[in-house]
Amino acid sequence: MNNTSSIELNNFWSWEAFYPLTEDRRTEIKSRYLALSPVMRSVAGQIAIQRHLEENNHPSMVRFIESLDYDSKDTTQLKYPNFWYKLFAGRAMTQSNTIDLFFDGVNYPTANILKHPLWSLIDHRVTIESSLKQFAIQYGGKLFRKLFSWHCLDEIPLSALKQSYPSQRQTQFEARSLDSLNALLFITLNQIRECKHLRPTTAEQYAYALFLFLFGYKYRTLKMLDMGIMLNELLTPSSSSGDRDQFEQRLSSDLRRIIEIGLSLPPTFSDEAESIFCTKTLHWILANNHPCFK
Incomplete structure (x- = not known):
């Protein structure tokens, strides 16, 4: 029936x-x-x-x-x-x-x-510049400098991104979507590679908290740990095998932590519960100077 x-x-x-x-x-x-x-x-x-x-x-x-x-x-x-x-x-x-x-x-x-362009970015089977072009085609040029003409290019350099401000990062974080995580990861890459910011960068902290929310709370994701390891390799390509083992152990511990945060909230998903979860996760990351994807 x-x-x-x-x-x-x-x-x-x-x-x-x-x-x-x-x-x-x-x-x-x-x-x-x-x-x-x-x-x-x-x-x-x-x-x-x-x-x-x-x-x-x-x-x-x-x-x-x-x-x-x-x-x-x-x-x-x-x-x-x-x-x-x-x-x-x-x-x-x-x-x-x-x-x-x-x-x-x-x-x-x-x-x-x-x-979704997020998958190809995390997968890094195409260049970051190609992935940024995929993102621009699907979601527009709001992240880019006004005078930058990206439409005619096959790849878009990170230098084409606008300067990131706290309000922009906060807005992306509060959107709580695949698109906003994608945007925060590009901003993170720009802060690391172009602006030479210290790790974890401000955008990276938002991105890590949003990653935990989306794939550890909002959606059931079998391969979340594998995906986190791939993000670590994307953002920290020069890390040693020992550093990556340490990251994997830390992410496994973080996954247990966010399960505890989730259990403290009402069992049914709601916009309010999602907002509380994200706020608690971000505060925990900021308070502990968490290394995030490093």
Whole structure:
């Protein structure tokens, strides 16, 4: 039985009307997603399905799968529910036909998460400058100096970013989104590489707190520890193996700490609970002079 409400259907089909998942869009998303490492493909898929449930008012995976109205008598569809549960648990998609199955069950905003520029930045399989161009294409040029013409470039240098001010960093942090974490990481890279700020930089402190919030509290993320290690390698490429082992131990400890913070809040997610979590996490990081991604 299909339990999808009229509101859910209207939301889904309105996206289909204005932003259909055309073959060109599918090809582009698929290409960018498959170019990611297994770790980042796991994260991207897991975040995408969780965002889809949240934004389309599906209270559970069971209800979401029911809304897809698979035919239980069709033997070719028997494995489809299992695919969604594995994706939700963190299984990375590896084959083109599997990604097509994903596309058939979601709308454009959900599918587009698979190629979010944050994943390629953390993955560092493309240059930082290429990742910054991807970010600019998708989210506009608000971070860049007014006179800088980035549209005609294949890559954008970090020097094109505006000077960062406390209010800008605070605004990005309070947005509590993948986009704002992406922006804070670029600002951090600029502070480290171009401005030669001491570590952790001010943007890095915000980015670390937001990273813990997004992937340790708001979303269930199987590969969070791996992702943190990749960020450490991105921001501190010259660190020794001993330093990286120390970072991994510290991040593991931090993950246990944020679980404690989460347990102190109401069990249901709300804007107020998220704000409290972020504030507590940031205060703890600032009070202890936490080295963050260093």
